[in-house]
Amino acid sequence: MLRTHKLGEADRIITMLSRRHGKIRAVAKGVRRTSSRFGSRLEPFMVVDVQLYEGRSLDTITQAESLAGYGAAIVADYSAYTAASVMVETADRLSEAESSVQQYLLLVGALRSLARAEHPSDLARDSYLLRALSLAGWAPSFDDCARCGAPGPHDHVVVQLGGAVCPDCAPPGSPVLDAGTRELLVALLRGDWDRAEASDDRVRSRAGGIVSAYTNWHLDRGLRSMSHVESERTTP
Amino acid sequence: MYEGIVQDLIDEFSRLPGIGPKSAQRIAFHIVQTENLDVTRLAELLATVRENIKFCRICGNVSEQETCGICRDPRRDSTIICVVEESKDVAAIERTREFRGLYHVLGGAISPIDGIGPDDLSIQPLMQRLADASVTEVILATDPNLEGEATATYLTRLLTTLEIRVSRLASGLPVGGDLEYADEVTLGRAFEGRTTLR
Ligand SMILES: [Zn+2]
Numbered sequence: 393m394l395r396t397h398k399l400g401e402a403d404r405i406i407t408m409l410s411r412r413h414g415k416i417r418a419v420a421k422g423v424r425r426t427s428s429r430f431g432s433r434l435e436p437f438m439v440v441d442v443q444l445y446e447g448r449s450l451d452t453i454t455q456a457e458s459l460a461g462y463g464a465a466i467v468a469d470y471s472a473y474t475a476a477s478v479m480v481e482t483a484d485r486l487s488e489a490e491s492s493v494q495q496y497l498l499l500v501g502a503l504r505s506l507a508r509a510e511h512p513s514d515l516a517r518d519s520y521l522l523r524a525l526s527l528a529g530w531a532p533s534f535d536d537c538a539r540c541g542a543p544g545p546h547d548h549v550v551v552q553l554g555g556a557v558c559p560d561c562a563p564p565g566s567p568v569l570d571a572g573t574r575e576l577l578v579a580l581l582r583g584d585w586d587r588a589e590a591s592d593d594r595v596r597s598r599a600g601g602i603v604s605a606y607t608n609w610h611l612d613r614g615l616r617s618m619s620h621v622e623s624e625r626t627t628p
Numbered sequence: 629m630y631e632g633i634v635q636d637l638i639d640e641f642s643r644l645p646g647i648g649p650k651s652a653q654r655i656a657f658h659i660v661q662t663e664n665l666d667v668t669r670l671a672e673l674l675a676t677v678r679e680n681i682k683f684c685r686i687c688g689n690v691s692e693q694e695t696c697g698i699c700r701d702p703r704r705d706s707t708i709i710c711v712v713e714e715s716k717d718v719a720a721i722e723r724t725r726e727f728r729g730l731y732h733v734l735g736g737a738i739s740p741i742d743g744i745g746p747d748d749l750s751i752q753p754l755m756q757r758l759a760d761a762s763v764t765e766v767i768l769a770t771d772p773n774l775e776g777e778a779t780a781t782y783l784t785r786l787l788t789t790l791e792i793r794v795s796r797l798a799s800g801l802p803v804g805g806d807l808e809y810a811d812e813v814t815l816g817r818a819f820e821g822r823t824t825l826r
């Protein structure tokens with residue numbers, strides 16, 4: 393379940409990412425009534441087996457069986473909630489045209505990891521973003537030069553060029569990429585959690601800024617949920 | 629499609645929440661065809677409501693005056709504030725007759741994916757009200773769905789700095805739904821059995 397929109401008096405339109413059929417939008421009737429038999433199964437961050445009845449414009453959900461419920465654990469931790477919101481919004485945007493089983497599995501795995509608090513939520517979010525964009529065909533490079541392939545490590549990063557760039561490819565005034573941030577970005581992309589978690593807050597925040605800029609560059613419009621992650625960091 | 633003003637009327641009704649094209653058509657034809665229907669009163673009422681309804685300067689509830697009837701009522705217990713998402717939740721809780729404290733209407737729930745963060749809700753005004761030491765308990769009565777729970781989590785964390793009891797409506801409320809649809813008995817019980825978060 394990616395997101396929901398209120399419809400009419402007590403219905404919702406549910407946007408889902410399916411394992412094999414990409415993104416699906418369907419109507420859940422009466423789901424906002426507290427007596428609804430769907431309960432919380434059709435809320436974001438839930439993994440559900442649904443049956444749909446084909447309608448003229450939109451399908452209707454006739455049955456929903458819960459496979460895994462990550463919502464309750466995620467909303468109990470506010471930073472996990474904002475991270476999960478970024479993930480589902482990204483999945484929603486990346487699957488506009490088509491999607492893949494890998495994209496589905498990556499999202500489910502990331503939500504599960506957030507619900508279980510396996511890793512700090514900002515790292516889980518950034519790792520998900522880099523890997524989801526890679527699956528969509530926009531793999532960044534933080535080691536070899538993203539433009540000419542010259543072996544790294546390199547000291548500059550230009551998100552518009554795809555990551556780290558060599559001195560020849562770096563336009564004048566390119567942002568500097570320090571060793572700690574570069575190592576963290578490489579670790580996040582690979583899912584190397586031991587190395588990622590060894591990083592300190594300053595490095596995480598810098599890497600987060602680069603991941604956020606890289607994501608917004610590739611998605612036509614910026615992610616709405618991203619701004620609330622950043623503002624969340626500055627509050628106690 | 630109908631001609632001119634009839635279709636305009638149907639279009640206007642379809643833009644209202646909870647009214648689909650079929651209902652809009654039914655209402656429009658009811659207005660067009662029913663004899664002795666006092667449309668002048670209806671039209672005047674709509675205009676009057678728009679002109680006179682304000683939001684209570686203290687709690688954010690809909691009100692005809694600067695402050696709402698609940699905030700003005702000296703019999704209400706001003707040491708307890710119940711935090712809800714919308715004015716219609718105030719109405720739902722009032723129907724239970726279980727609660728004698730005051731309210732605070734947030735104006736929605738935190739939903740990053742819809743671009744709604746804490747700053748978009750009436751959270752700062754709530755904190756200002758709580759700075760006044762007379763409040764001893766805050767009841768979080770946001771909807772028992774994902775966004776409502778996340779908003780309660782955020783507020784709980786924010787309120788930990790204050791010496792105030794923070795409680796959440798009992799978990800007996802069915803999950804996934806909107807508070808306004810809970811029946812009076814269930815909602816009343818949820819109030820009685822509210823759990824202290826800190
Ligand atoms: Zn190069």
Ligand SMILES: [Zn+2]
Pocket residue numbers: 684685686687688689695696697698699700
């Ligand atoms: Zn008031």
